[in-house]
Amino acid sequence: MTTDSTALIPVADTTPEGDHRYGGLDHDVSGGISAPVLGMLLFITSEVMFFSGLFAAYFNVRANVAIWPPIKPDTIPPEQYHVDMLPFVLPATIVLIISSFTCQWAIWSIRRGDHTRFVRAIAVTAVLGAVFLVTQCIDYWMLGQEQVTLSSGTFGTTYFTLTGFHMAHVFGGVVMLSVVLYRGMLGQFTAKHHDAAEAASLYWHFVDVVWIFLFSLLYLFPGKTV
Amino acid sequence: MATTTLTPAASSYRSGLYDWVTTTDHKKIGIMYVINSFIFFFVGGVLALAVRSELAFPGMQILTPLGYNESFTMHATFMIFLFVIPMLAGFGNYVVPLQIGAPDMAFPRINALSLWMLPLAGILLLSGFLTGGTAAAGWTSYAPLSEDHALAATGAGQDLWIVALILIGTSSILGAVNFLVTIFKMRAPGMTLFRMPIMVWTVLVTSVLVLMATPVITSALIMLFIDRNYGGAFFDPRVGGDPILYQNVFWFYSHPAVYVMILPAMGMISEILPVFSRKPLFGYKAFIFATAAIGALGFSVWAHHMFTTGAVYLPFFSLMTFLIAVPTGVKMFNWIFTMWRGQLMFKTPLLFAFGFLSMFLIGGINGAFSASVPVDFALHDTYWVVAHLHYVLFGGSVFGIMAGFYYWFPKMTGRMMNETLGKVQFVIMFIGFNMTFFPMHELGLAGMPRRIADYSSTAGWNDLNLVATIGGFLIALSMLPFLWNIFLSLRSGKPAGDDPWEGNTLEWATSSPPPAYNFDRLPDIRSERPLFDARHPSIAPVSDH
Numbered sequence: 001m002t003t004d005s006t007a008l009i010p011v012a013d014t015t016p017e018g019d020h021r022y023g024g025l026d027h028d029v030s031g032g033i034s035a036p037v038l039g040m041l042l043f044i045t046s047e048v049m050f051f052s053g054l055f056a057a058y059f060n061v062r063a064n065v066a067i068w069p070p071i072k073p074d075t076i077p078p079e080q081y082h083v084d085m086l087p088f089v090l091p092a093t094i095v096l097i098i099s100s101f102t103c104q105w106a107i108w109s110i111r112r113g114d115h116t117r118f119v120r121a122i123a124v125t126a127v128l129g130a131v132f133l134v135t136q137c138i139d140y141w142m143l144g145q146e147q148v149t150l151s152s153g154t155f156g157t158t159y160f161t162l163t164g165f166h167m168a169h170v171f172g173g174v175v176m177l178s179v180v181l182y183r184g185m186l187g188q189f190t191a192k193h194h195d196a197a198e199a200a201s202l203y204w205h206f207v208d209v210v211w212i213f214l215f216s217l218l219y220l221f222p223g224k225t226v
Numbered sequence: 227m228a229t230t231t232l233t234p235a236a237s238s239y240r241s242g243l244y245d246w247v248t249t250t251d252h253k254k255i256g257i258m259y260v261i262n263s264f265i266f267f268f269v270g271g272v273l274a275l276a277v278r279s280e281l282a283f284p285g286m287q288i289l290t291p292l293g294y295n296e297s298f299t300m301h302a303t304f305m306i307f308l309f310v311i312p313m314l315a316g317f318g319n320y321v322v323p324l325q326i327g328a329p330d331m332a333f334p335r336i337n338a339l340s341l342w343m344l345p346l347a348g349i350l351l352l353s354g355f356l357t358g359g360t361a362a363a364g365w366t367s368y369a370p371l372s373e374d375h376a377l378a379a380t381g382a383g384q385d386l387w388i389v390a391l392i393l394i395g396t397s398s399i400l401g402a403v404n405f406l407v408t409i410f411k412m413r414a415p416g417m418t419l420f421r422m423p424i425m426v427w428t429v430l431v432t433s434v435l436v437l438m439a440t441p442v443i444t445s446a447l448i449m450l451f452i453d454r455n456y457g458g459a460f461f462d463p464r465v466g467g468d469p470i471l472y473q474n475v476f477w478f479y480s481h482p483a484v485y486v487m488i489l490p491a492m493g494m495i496s497e498i499l500p501v502f503s504r505k506p507l508f509g510y511k512a513f514i515f516a517t518a519a520i521g522a523l524g525f526s527v528w529a530h531h532m533f534t535t536g537a538v539y540l541p542f543f544s545l546m547t548f549l550i551a552v553p554t555g556v557k558m559f560n561w562i563f564t565m566w567r568g569q570l571m572f573k574t575p576l577l578f579a580f581g582f583l584s585m586f587l588i589g590g591i592n593g594a595f596s597a598s599v600p601v602d603f604a605l606h607d608t609y610w611v612v613a614h615l616h617y618v619l620f621g622g623s624v625f626g627i628m629a630g631f632y633y634w635f636p637k638m639t640g641r642m643m644n645e646t647l648g649k650v651q652f653v654i655m656f657i658g659f660n661m662t663f664f665p666m667h668e669l670g671l672a673g674m675p676r677r678i679a680d681y682s683s684t685a686g687w688n689d690l691n692l693v694a695t696i697g698g699f700l701i702a703l704s705m706l707p708f709l710w711n712i713f714l715s716l717r718s719g720k721p722a723g724d725d726p727w728e729g730n731t732l733e734w735a736t737s738s739p740p741p742a743y744n745f746d747r748l749p750d751i752r753s754e755r756p757l758f759d760a761r762h763p764s765i766a767p768v769s770d771h
Contacts, residue, residue, distance in 0.1 A: 035332045035411045042403045046441045053445025053475050057460055060471045151457025154466040
């Protein structure tokens with residue numbers, strides 16, 4: 001990997017004994033992916049495994065029962081749990097997908113050194129993320145009206161745990177984007193130095209992809225109505 | 227040999243408390259990891275003695291049944307999550323940047339965060355004793371036992387346990403990201419992947435395991451927390467949940483965690499054996515591929531802990547478990563042939579490395595027994611399993627940690643440790659260890675179940691239990707020469723110099739203790755033994771630039 005990288009070390013030179021001399025922190029100039037971005041990719045790997053655990057639990061409880069969604073207790077005639085009455089899910093999904101594009105637009109802008117577009121696009125992304133959070137809260141409130149809660153058997157538990165942890169991650173993403181926005185407005189990023197923005201955008205795309213899986217699972221393939 | 231000039235000003239290891247608490251220096255953080263781990267080793271050890279004392283004779287003498295359950299639960303929790311795992315992470319923290327010629331870890335502040343989460347988690351666990359009882363459902367905390375609110379055993383202590391373990395897991399994940407970025411981005415010029423010391427390779431593979439397995443137990447613990455506190459239904463069969471689900475998700479982490487606890491110890495042994503045999507490691511690349519194979523296979527064997535549930539596909543998990551013996555066997559040959567016809571120097575680190583080799587061999591063999599499904603059906607949840615896991619985790623990891631401690635203490639402090647006291651400690655510990663855990667094989671075969679507070683005096687288990695208890699106190703006794711040795715060596719140990727063992731790897735190319743940011747210059751790196759090459763230029767590989 002770094003066999004021939006010595007040429008890339010700016011302060012490198014060779015002493016008469018053949019030893020390399022170089023200043024401490026110049027190791028990471030050897031090219032390739034930057035340390036913060038690699039760190040974020042690895043962190044996202046761990047997040048993927050975290051959601052894998054939750055998804056596995058969902059598939060497990062769903063596969064264990066004959067009817068999914070399960071029947072609500074004490075309903076005559078028997079009534080299944082369902083979430084298809086939620087009006088904001090599709091718009092929220094579209095909002096989140098668009099936000100991924102605006103986020104990438106911001107990254108392409110800063111790579112060209114276009115500050116104004118970068119700041120605007122990041123601001124739009126953060127706002128879209130916040131809109132998603134608000135619509136999710138409205139959906140939760142509506143489900144609460146229907147007596148569907150975290151303690152409504154396996155259906156409620158898996159639904160709220162999966163979407164809840166996704167929401168928490170969206171919230172984390174909005175915080176990251178806000179920090180990036182603030183730093184962008186202070187002019188801390190350049191075409192060459194904007195690792196924080198790249199890392200935040202990777203995280204934002206990840207959060208978006210998780211939602212696409214969740215949306216497919218919970219709304220496109222929610223089980224059969226009997 | 228490169229002797230370091232100290233620029234910027236050398237960090238003094240006698241700097242004030244404030245300096246230690248706020249430091250981002252990987253060496254100080256590594257040392258604090260080690261100290262923190264020894265503190266919880268002490269706590270876990272006291273709990274182990276409580277368990278052994280109760281079992282010395284039939285009848286309940288010193289603990290209540292609930293207190294017994296708390297003791298063995300917290301013993302395992304402290305030993306696994308706050309002693310072995312962080313201890314190895316601590317050595318990794320100290321050694322890895324030095325061995326790859328880096329000035330620090332890639333993310334020094336995240337490194338400090340990883341460290342300080344650990345004492346916090348330990349305090350949370352201990353505070354269970356103040357809230358009317360700690361977790362008592364075993365370190366596995368299987369649902370529905372861990373969810374049963376009717377049992378006093380699962381009060382606030384169980385929730386504190388969950389929160390503490392999530393904290394420790396987060397600390398591990400951040401540490402793993404840090405190690406991986408450090409290893410991939412901060413190697414010195416010339417330090418190619420296949421010139422990295424074995425210790426660095428084992429930390430690399432361990433970090434991948436931590437990164438991919440730990441988040442899964444975090445999800446299991448969160449589900450358990452939701453079930454316990456918010457009326458969730460994940461693991462509660464009364465409302466459609468599935469207790470076996472918990473076991474699957476739990477062991478998906480906790481089996482790879484076994485390799486998290488042994489691979490870095492194997493790395494330490496692989497640093498020590500070549501130095502004290504005056505030979506290169508036999509089969510360097512084979513060792514690396516064996517390490518990677520153990521890591522990869524480690525993800526496909528979790529259900530061998532669940533054979534008796536009847537809910538897993540037995541032949542697959544049995545086969546994969548047997549397969550892990552292959553790369554492990556490769557490593558045994560690496561180590562044995564490293565020593566073969568070497569000029570052995572019988573210093574304390576080598577003795578503990580011998581302890582590791584012999585005891586881990588027993589732990590590997592008695593583990594392979596349980597990989598066979600019919601044998602496992604007979605041995606499951608008996609003392610055989612307790613014997614096996616202690617031969618691996620104590621005979622393997624703890625002997626490895628001791629070897630590493632004696633090996634790197636001179637680098638960390640600039641002082642040599644006392645050889646006589648070290649050998650006395652080794653002998654007492656080795657005898658005590660085997661007295662404690664070897665009889666447990668016999669007890670397991672005689673049918674004694676694990677996790678019981680009492681047993682019948684006519685079951686035929688009396689003598690062996692008494693022997694095991696005496697052995698347990700011998701292990702505790704072996705800590706006295708150890709602590710005395712540390713005290714003496716810190717106060718008046720022989721100055722170590724840069725390279726007291728004639729080591730092979732870069733940490734010995736700087737002063738003891740190393741200055742802040744470690745190196746001013748480095749020797750040319752042309753093999754995995756740059757210091758050996760520098761001492762013997764006539765037989766060193768030719769430079770590639």
